[in-house]
Amino acid sequence: MNLWQVxxxxxxxxxxxxxxxxxxxxxxxxxxxxxxxxxxxxxxxRCSRDVATVLCVHQRLCQPTNCSEHGECVDGSCxxxxxxxxxxxxxxxxxxxxxxxxxxxxxxGCICDAGWRGTNCSEACLxxxxxxxxxxxxxxFNNGSCDPVNGRCVCPPGFHGDTCEQxxxxxxxxxxxxxxxxxxxxxxxxxxxxxxxxxxxxxxxYTLHRAGHCLAKQMLTSWRQEEESHREQxxxxxxxxxxxxxxxxxxxxxxxxxxxxxxxxxSVTSRFPERQDYSYVPLQDINGAPSCSAKTRKGxxxxxxxxxxxEIWSPSHSGRL
Numbered sequence: 001m002n003l004w005q006v007x008x009x010x011x012x013x014x015x016x017x018x019x020x021x022x023x024x025x026x027x028x029x030x031x032x033x034x035x036x037x038x039x040x041x042x043x044x045x046r047c048s049r050d051v052a053t054v055l056c057v058h059q060r061l062c063q064p065t066n067c068s069e070h071g072e073c074v075d076g077s078c079x080x081x082x083x084x085x086x087x088x089x090x091x092x093x094x095x096x097x098x099x100x101x102x103x104x105x106x107x108x109g110c111i112c113d114a115g116w117r118g119t120n121c122s123e124a125c126l127x128x129x130x131x132x133x134x135x136x137x138x139x140x141f142n143n144g145s146c147d148p149v150n151g152r153c154v155c156p157p158g159f160h161g162d163t164c165e166q167x168x169x170x171x172x173x174x175x176x177x178x179x180x181x182x183x184x185x186x187x188x189x190x191x192x193x194x195x196x197x198x199x200x201x202x203x204x205x206y207t208l209h210r211a212g213h214c215l216a217k218q219m220l221t222s223w224r225q226e227e228e229s230h231r232e233q234x235x236x237x238x239x240x241x242x243x244x245x246x247x248x249x250x251x252x253x254x255x256x257x258x259x260x261x262x263x264x265x266x267s268v269t270s271r272f273p274e275r276q277d278y279s280y281v282p283l284q285d286i287n288g289a290p291s292c293s294a295k296t297r298k299g300x301x302x303x304x305x306x307x308x309x310x311e312i313w314s315p316s317h318s319g320r321l
Contacts, residue, residue: 064088070107083107115148124148141165158192167191170208 013031060076067078071089080089084107094105103112103121112121117134125134125148138146140153144164147154155164160177168177168191181189183196188208190198200208 062088081107083109114150139163156192158190170204 062073062076062078065073067073067080068084068088068090070084071078071080073079078087078089080086083093085091085093092105092107094107094109096105099105099110099112099121102116103110105111110119110121112118112133114132115125115130115134117123117125125131127145128138130136130138130146130148130151134148136151138151138153140146140155140163142156142159142164144153144155144159146152153162153164155161155176157175158168158173158177160166160168168174170188171181171186173179173181173189173191173194177191179194181187181194181196183189187196188198188200189196
């Protein structure tokens with residue numbers, strides 16, 4: 001058996017490494033730790049001899065031995081994994097520009113950038129989707145569209161906000177609500193077209209009504225306060241005016257009493273015209289007697305009545321009592 005035959009025999013028995021001395025009877029063979037052959041010299045039954053040559057038996061190796069970590073070495077040839085090719089399994093099957101400008105090649109095929117899809121990354125995300133693989137759903141309201149890459153909402157004219165959920169503020173319209181209405185009297189316009197001939201929603205009209213009422217009330221209050229601040233302050237306080245009014249009322253009452261007294265005296269004089277030059281003083285008033293007696297005896301008074309208790313004084317008879 002030559003060396004090649006020995007090598008083939010050893011390979012069939014699973015041998016990877018074998019040691020050959022010098023051929024012939026000097027070769028030894030160990031199976032499962034037991035000596036199976038002996039040298040042909042005198043020590044063949046008792047011991048083995050030192051080796052002089054080495055015979056290595058193994059499978060053929062690949063270059064590189066690990067097949068670039070993308071395959072398996074089989075009988076000296078690399079069997080590449082899916083997506084890899086070449087003798088050393090070091091080349092991708094997918095090669096640029098297979099994935100176009102919106103993707104890159106990998107062992108599993110094209111990996112698309114955010115916002116793109118398809119086997120060669122040539123198709124944009126469908127409306128309403130965005131992100132890697134177009135798997136995320138947009139959340140834009142009022143017919144807003146989202147950016148296929150980051151999902152940011154692009155609002156139609158008349159709306160704004162992160163999700164286009166808000167209408168333009170009153171007085172503004174257009175894309176991003178950046179344009180100002182040009183209506184007379186600063187009236188609001190259509191938030192989408194800017195037209196001044198528009199009908200506002202019911203809730204907006206109600207809000208405007210309440211806001212206008214509040215603003216008008218605040219303006220009236222402010223105007224009144226301003227008028228009060230510019231009005232001249234009175235010289236007298238409220239208490240001073242009250243005291244003055246009471247004093248004047250008392251004076252008026254006293255004047256009325258005096259006037260009544262004078263009217264009473266004139267009525268007496270008119271009843272006795274012949275006594276216009278006389279001054280009539282009831283004696284009871286002088287003596288402190290009640291004046292009602294004078295009224296009971298009023299009909300009996302006369303110039304000739306000497307028994308009367310009343311005293312009549314005349315300028316021509318100043319000495320008579």
